[in-house]
Amino acid sequence: MxxxxxxxxxxxxxxxxxxxxxxxxxxxxxxxxxxxxxxxxxxxxxxxxxxxxxxxxxxxxxxMSNTLSTRHLEILILRVAWLVKSAYEWHNHVGYGLNAGLTLEEIGAIRDFPAGDDWNEQDEAVLRSVDELKNDGVISDATWAILGQYFDMRQKMDLVFSIGHYVMTSWAISSFGVGIEGGADQIGFDLRTASGKIPGKTYKPGEVEDWTDTRGY
Structure with missing residues (x-):
């Protein structure tokens, strides 16, 4: 940090x-x-x-309008953040992920994939999609077939573009030198905060009336 x-x-x-x-x-x-x-x-x-x-x-x-469930979107973003070592995106989306129903143990397993949590086939396909696009530039036929069992065409399109968007955004944040906001209790990749507190939920823009109050800055 x-x-x-x-x-x-x-x-x-x-x-x-x-x-x-x-x-x-x-x-x-x-x-x-x-x-x-x-x-x-x-x-x-x-x-x-x-x-x-x-x-x-x-x-x-x-x-905000993604056809993927919020849970799957946050799984995807957190995996991207770890793979490209975006401390900024990781910090922000840990709180969003907790609000989407992920546990800290699951978030740790997203980081440690394929080790860690015993993911169901749908979740694992989302995680593999991130890894394959990042590493190979394409989702494999095998993973695409599994995605087709759980997601419709629009969801699969949003999934691919979401992965690309968050890789691109993470690269921009890192290359521009954008730091985590002053006052924020930074959440590291070890899921520990700078203050030692357990990370908590945060809200996306407009999700609740006082959404800005949860960010700590």
């Missing part, structure tokens, strides 16, 4: 245009239009509003 020096710093306030503010405020965070977002990646994406605005639309579909 180390400090990160940004390669692309948050957009300075003197350069906040209305287009940049659209990037900051897109997710409905209170006062983000006036004060900027407390979420570091949004303040970084404000440097390139044309990209940031379409990125937000794309990302919102995959995070």
């Amino acid at each position: 180390t400090e990160i020096t940004p390669r692309i710093p948050p957009l300075p306030r003197a350069e906040w245009t209305d287009d940049a503010r659209e990037v900051f405020a897109y997710w409905g965070e209170p006062n983000a239009w006036e004060e900027g977002s407390k979420t570091n990646i949004l303040m970084t994406m404000g440097n390139h509003p044309d990209l940031g605005k379409v990125y937000n639309i794309w990302g919102k579909h995959l995070l």
Whole structure:
């Protein structure tokens, strides 16, 4: 758990245009239009509003309107975060995963796959899809056939694009030098927090009225 020096710093306030503010405020965070977002990646994406605005639309579909169950989406994202060593995505999605019904033991098993938990065939196919796409650039015929037993066409399309999106996002976060937000009780890959507390649930934008209060920053 180390400090990160940004390669692309948050957009300075003197350069906040209305287009940049659209990037900051897109997710409905209170006062983000006036004060900027407390979420570091949004303040970084404000440097390139044309990209940031379409990125937000794309990302919102995959995070909030995905045809996959929230549980399977979080399994997928956490596996991506571990494979590409994205401390930022791991920290955020541990809380989302807990809210989706995953246990800390299951999250540890996502990290340790194929060792660890005794996954059912459906969950294992999701995990294997992440590994195969990341390592081989394609989901194998065998894994695709198993996916077809449990997921319809749209779900399989969302699954593939979700894996790609979170790999891409993790690469961007790492390459831009986006650090975990100040005040957050960082959750490491060992599932221990900086404070020693047990990680808890966090909520996605708009999921509950006080969703921002669970983030700790």
